[in-house]
Amino acid sequence: MESVSKIRLGISRCLLGERVRYDGGHKHDPYLTQTLGQYVDYLPVCPEVECGLPIPREAMRLVRTPQGVRLLTQKTGIDHTDRMLAWAGPCLDGLAQERLCGFIFKSKSPSSGMERVTIYNEQGHAVAHGPGLFAGLFMARFPLLPVEEEGRLHDPLLRENFIDRIFCLKRFRDGVEQAPSIGALVEFHTRHKLQILSHSPEHYRALGRLVAHAKEFPFPEVLRQYRDVLLTAMRLKATVPKHRNVLHHLMGYFKLDLTSDEKQELLEIIHQYAQGIVPLVVPVTLLSHYARKYGVSYLLQQTYLNPHPIELKLRNHA
Numbered sequence: 001m002e003s004v005s006k007i008r009l010g011i012s013r014c015l016l017g018e019r020v021r022y023d024g025g026h027k028h029d030p031y032l033t034q035t036l037g038q039y040v041d042y043l044p045v046c047p048e049v050e051c052g053l054p055i056p057r058e059a060m061r062l063v064r065t066p067q068g069v070r071l072l073t074q075k076t077g078i079d080h081t082d083r084m085l086a087w088a089g090p091c092l093d094g095l096a097q098e099r100l101c102g103f104i105f106k107s108k109s110p111s112s113g114m115e116r117v118t119i120y121n122e123q124g125h126a127v128a129h130g131p132g133l134f135a136g137l138f139m140a141r142f143p144l145l146p147v148e149e150e151g152r153l154h155d156p157l158l159r160e161n162f163i164d165r166i167f168c169l170k171r172f173r174d175g176v177e178q179a180p181s182i183g184a185l186v187e188f189h190t191r192h193k194l195q196i197l198s199h200s201p202e203h204y205r206a207l208g209r210l211v212a213h214a215k216e217f218p219f220p221e222v223l224r225q226y227r228d229v230l231l232t233a234m235r236l237k238a239t240v241p242k243h244r245n246v247l248h249h250l251m252g253y254f255k256l257d258l259t260s261d262e263k264q265e266l267l268e269i270i271h272q273y274a275q276g277i278v279p280l281v282v283p284v285t286l287l288s289h290y291a292r293k294y295g296v297s298y299l300l301q302q303t304y305l306n307p308h309p310i311e312l313k314l315r316n317h318a
Contacts, residue, residue, distance in 0.1 A: 006041040007170045008099060010138075012106035013044035015150050020046040024056040027106060029150045036163070039309060043098060047111040047134035051087035053080065062110045062119045064127060069119055071110055071133050084111065084133050092141045099173065101166045102146035104153070105135050114139075114149045144231035145169075156317040157237065164199075165234045167308045168192065172230065180223055182214050189226075194304035196233050198246045203233030244274045246304060250287045257294045266290075273318075281315040 013020045017028035032042075049055060058073040060080065070081045105114040113132035121127045131139065139147060146165040152158045171192075176184045189211045197204045207229055214222045247270045251263075258266065269286060272278045284305060291299040299305065308314060 005174070007039060007101045007166050009040050009042055009166065010095060010098075010100050010103035011042045011044055012104065012109070012112045012150075013046040013049070014106055015104065016042060016044055018044065018046070020049045020055055022048070022055075022057050022059045027150070031153070032104060032150060035312065038311075043095075043100065045091070045095075045112075045134075047084060047088065047091075050091070051080070051084050053083075060110050062117060062130070062133070064119055064121050069130070069133075081133065085137075088134055088137050092137060095138075096141070100142075100145065101169045101173070102148070102162070103138060103142075105132070105147065105149050107149040107151040109135075111135070114147055114152075144228060144235070146231075146235070156314070160314040161237050163308050163312065163314060164195070164238065165231075168195065168234055168303070169231065171303070172227065176223070177227075180219065182219065182222075185214060185223065185226060186211060191301050192230075192303050194246050194249065194302045195307055196230070197249070198238040198242050198304060200233040200236045201242070201245070203229055203236075207233070240274055240276075243280055244270060247273070247283050247287065250299065250304075253296050253299055254290050254294060258290070262290075276318050279316050279318040284315060 011032070012027075014025075014027045015029045015032055017026050017033065019026045021027065048057070048060070058075060058078070060071055060073050063070050063072045070079050071084055072079050072081075106112045107114070108117060109132050110117055111132045111134045114135050115131055116129045117132050118126045119128040119130055130136065135147075139145075146162055146169065148158065148162045153162060172188060175188050189207060193204065193208075196207060207226060210222065210226055210229065251266055251270070254263075266283070266286060269278065269283045273280060273283050287299070288305045290296075291305070
């Protein structure tokens with residue numbers, strides 16, 4: 001994988017070990033700081049502190065009222081919604097200039113939870129779930145930007161999908177948006193075809209049509225459409241059946257090169273992957289070996305074979 005500058009991500013400050021929580025504590029996540037942190041430049045945000053609330057402070061929760069869902073302190077019922085909204089507008093304007101490739105939120109937080117944050121009624125009973133106040137505003141402002149919660153990132157498939165997305169967006173920004181041209185777009189699309197196919201065959205075809213007719217439309221509009229469709233595609237999970245389809249597609253490039261025994265071995269390994277016996281890294285490693293052995297340059301440049309640093313071990317789960 002080619003070297004790239006660090007990926008710019010927003011993150012809830014408490015996940016970095018900063019003592020900004022309501023009780024003066026933190027929620028340091030070693031994976032985010034020590035493992036993923038090798039490849040990421042974090043921009044920490046704590047909505048509650050940055051909107052002017054002290055440390056420590058009274059715990060808050062989301063409450064459904066006749067005026068809508070509000071951010072209230074749990075015991076005294078003080079409403080901090082307007083304070084948070086007044087701070088959030090300029091904050092989001094600033095974040096729009098940061099060229100973030102994603103955001104990692106703190107789960108269950110009434111300000112920063114991405115989803116499933118409990119919403120109470122005025123009698124104190126749980127009645128619904130939704131995003132935290134700031135997280136909801138962030139996702140509405142940047143609807144296609146990759147976002148996740150630290151808790152969900154402990155799930156191997158969700159972790160792989162999120163990291164797939166942020167590395168792909170970083171390459172798009174570095175390779176196309178920094179020096180936009182049809183040539184740069186074609187090169188990016190050519191290298192990412194199989195990776196996109198593993199997430200969404202439908203969007204893969206749509207992006208192919210868009211690139212094929214790029215000269216017929218104003219390029220800034222083509223670039224905007226491509227980026228939106230790309231991010232929509234990458235948001236969809238790369239499932240086992242979709243990976244199996246791409247693996248068979250890759251195998252087709254060696255139909256004149258592999259011996260019958262090699263073909264049978266590769267088919268068996270792909271089948272074992274589909275059955276959950278071996279992880280994805282096994283067939284991908286064998287296909288990468290054949291691409292180098294037989295000099296298939298088109299495959300050697302495919303990001304699908306190496307979409308993120310191998311040290312992250314994202315394809316090692318069966």
